Amino acid sequence: MISVLLITLLSVSTDCRWVEVNVSLWQDGRADFVYKVRWHVLAGSMSGFYLQGISVDPYFDIENSYAVDGYGREYPIEIKNLGNKYDVILAQGKRFSAPGELTYIVHFGGDLGKSGNLAKTSSEFGDLVVLHWAPPQWDESLEHYTVYVYYPITVPGEEVSPDEYGFRTEKFMNENYLLSYFGQEYKGEHYFTVRIHKDNLKTRERLLIQQYVPAQYFETEKFGTITIEPPRKKKFEFPFEFLWAVIYIVPYLFYGNRKSKQIKGAYSEVASLTWLRSDWVPPKIEIATFRKSGKVAKLDLIEAAFILDYPVNKILTILASKLEETGVIKTASRTPLKLEVLKRPTTLRYYESMFLDAIRSDGTLDEAGLKLLVTEVVQKVSARAWDCDMDATKAYYTEKFGVHTADKPLDPEYRNQDYYDYLMHREFMRRRHYNDMESAFAIHTEPIQTYSAFVHSDACHSACYVHTACHDACHSACHSACHSACHSACHSACHSACVSGGAH
16 A cells, blocks of 8 residues: 555656746625635646635636646636645646646635634724734745735725725834835726745745734724734734633634524525625626736837737847947957947846847857747746736837837837837838847748747747756655645634645
């Protein structure tokens, strides 16, 4: 039996890279969750993983749940209820083969008010609603864990001051996590958002979240109540010792009175079961899909040109022309093309700096360096546009390129009208100069025609996975073999401490 178990475990070797959780809160305590879990498959093939400790009773949205690989290919998934955990796997028995990265996007609805993770409390600042919750722990270390909490609080724009909205949090959160605040745009409105981030989490490390907002932003009639002892200092400080008290009384406060709530009719099981099936409406903040419909990625001219599949030669021509016009380089020879670096400003953009790195001492261009430049742009654009609507993004920049005028540049640095006329095949005075430069670049970029072609080329594929050699093939298997599926029965009741993971 032991030998069979080892063979099963070693058939797949994975490394869970990072986890991101988006929580969109409704005024009545319900929430829309999107869990994004990125796995690096080092050896063998992977079907899925186990998800548990998610606190709420989930209503999975299978249509908007899927997996996506490093090339943007999507895979349908299935979610099976195994009693104490959920098995998230690729549909129809499919497996993803190594090497490569696979991101699972799991979308579900749940009720944080019913689970007791949203509750009422009173303080010297008035009536508050406390979010006392933790996303699942994982059975291996993570590069980072990020949680976005979207509150049903409208704000004027992207920049917000949390104090203006009565937001408060615990001292331990400021000490242990990187916190940031901004307004999330949705359909012309911005909503107050808190980003909780931590790098390099240890195995089973918990990301406990405890924060407060004025009760006026929620419909609290159905919420449970927590009594907080008055702080001794003027500033809001929640006694650390009280956390231990909460752990002991939570099972009673949040779960012991569930039956009485049902009797009162506050939450009937029938209503809960039909919530997503008959009267489901989108939350106020749309995070239902991995790529948000209509969202446009913020790109500069060079990055947008790559997205629109302009030939790489043309893009490099614009890049070189801009550097020449600003006195960074000069053309020493056109046939063959030789460039000379005159200076290296500290304000160069990443691809401009890499272009200079590709110029050899004799003025010729290093083809490997140019390919590395394209690789970097691909990765930067992919990271920046991970949740954007690519069709909407392409349509936006196509229109911008077509109607560009010098007084309204798409890019404050690449504002020369010639760049846009050149890309749009319009006539302009220096067109011959640009055509000659483009022809000179052709010998360096012949294997790569466009952004799309490069994304599917061997050069890009190898660039994405060169770091796999640094990982031990048995890393994940050892964790899967040694850790229990359930970390602590007490903690699972109030802090979602059941451990997720177990790639298979």
